[in-house]
Amino acid sequence: MTARIYVPADAAAVALGADDVAAAIGRHAAGHAVEIIRTGSRGLFWLEPMIEVATPAGRIAYGPVAPEDVAGLVAAGLLHGGDHPLRLGAPEAIPFLARQTRLTFGRCGVVDPASAADYRAHGGGVGLERALELGPEGIVEAVVQSGLRGRGGAGFPTGIKWRTVAAAQAPQKYIVCNADEGDSGTYADRMIMEGDPFVLIEGMVIAGIAVGASRGYVYLRSEYPHAAVAFGRALEAARRDGLLGTRIGGSAHDFDIELRMGAGAYVCGEETALLDSIEGKRGQVRAKPPLPAHHGLFGRPTVINNVISLASVPFILAEGPETYRDFGMGRSRGTMPIQLAGNVRFGGLFETGFGMTLGELVDEIGGGTASGRPVRAVQVGGPLGAYFPRALFDTPFDYEAFAAAGGLIGHGGVVVFDDTVDLRAQARFAMEFCAIESCGKCTPCRIGSTRGVEVIDRMGAGDGPAQETLLRDLCETMKFGSLCALGGFAPYPVLSALDHFPEDFGLKSPLAVAE
């Protein structure tokens, strides 16, 4: 019988040597009947390259595997799940995976991302079948009922957005998938596009049927070449399979998708700058209204959603909106793929229902810092997210709870810092990042960010108390005067650093800040 060995081709696993491991398996198992299947990653990055072998009792994982381990592994009976110091057992039983609720990432790291047949063999396509039964209004209603909110950062209800586009009258409408994934410490979009691209394609097809759009665009960041290859291959396979094309599933609906690469600007992740970029212009933020839902790509009604928002839809349709809505807390329904990064022991993707506290995520799931030093601060939500001190670790992962604590969950990136971090330097970085990435359209962001760097530098030169009021005033102006969230949210990391770590700015105590 042919042994099946699964080796991730995910960019993170490849960076850690997965291609060399696959080649070594090919060499050392040359005399045996072996099929090597390249998958996505399960998202347990400290164990990558993590390989799996199919056995009658299910898959057995080994990791982290180096090419020089392969000869010993094969000798120890790798092809039958044999014992070895790198043997991890059933992947689903590894605590980091066992504690997750994988609704959107259920197939990631499991299936062959180049094979539409494998996708269907693992439950893919059922959401689309259900969507065709429900029809446009029924789909929109199901997405509204699921409580799904945009996973790109703003948390806007996805079903409401779709309803607006569905109601718009136009000869052509578009579905645009935002795969720019510019936030620091985030990689969930990339993992889906490399590990389970058909789920995104299916989500976009369902969105197209729901609102009456026959054409979709995926806007992918240029730093993701592996994702571009994996997704391009999946698009071709989807056309052969009938998931894309004319009369989808025997219905009257046509849909196809084009992949577009960005040129590398953070602001092009902002939805209107992204539309300009697809249209071939310089990516600059558009004033709203009109909303993209009314006047979007090429002036037509357009749904713009993040990769994870769209990839969550097939599950919602297949299993029913109630099943999805049952996970989560408050107005944050369903699951969130939380991405643990930075100085963390167990870095990786952790999909769970909303509600787990930041402390549980960082200390229990993430295992604290990789350096072994105490955790001092955690930045959540990308470069424009707030820094949380340990005192706020009881904050549940929930849109409203994070907003109440002066932060945002953004795209679910959690970047951990140990006690060697200088929060003044981090605040300066936030202002500098904003200055570099500003599209230049509005003054508070274009000028304010540069002034912010200067003020923070003066605080670093010993002028903390005198400059504090100025920095707070500046943040106020940027927060309320900026046209988009780049300038509007840059104050979050700055003010949270100032409020929770005043000593790094040469300020005496938190009490001095409160006055």
Ligand SMILES: Cc1cc2nc3c(=O)[nH]c(=O)nc-3n(C[C@H](O)[C@H](O)[C@H](O)COP(=O)(O)O)c2cc1C
């Ligand atoms: C400066 C800036 C950068 C952004 N970058 C991204 C991004 O990389 N990916 C993303 O999905 N949304 C990003 N957004 C949010 C988008 O503007 C928009 O809210 C999102 O694509 C809508 O999709 P959703 O409702 O599914 O989240 C960014 C917003 C701003 C202001």
Ligand code: SF4
């Ligand atoms: S806040 Fe910054 S990025 Fe946004 S529109 Fe204004 S200048 Fe452009």
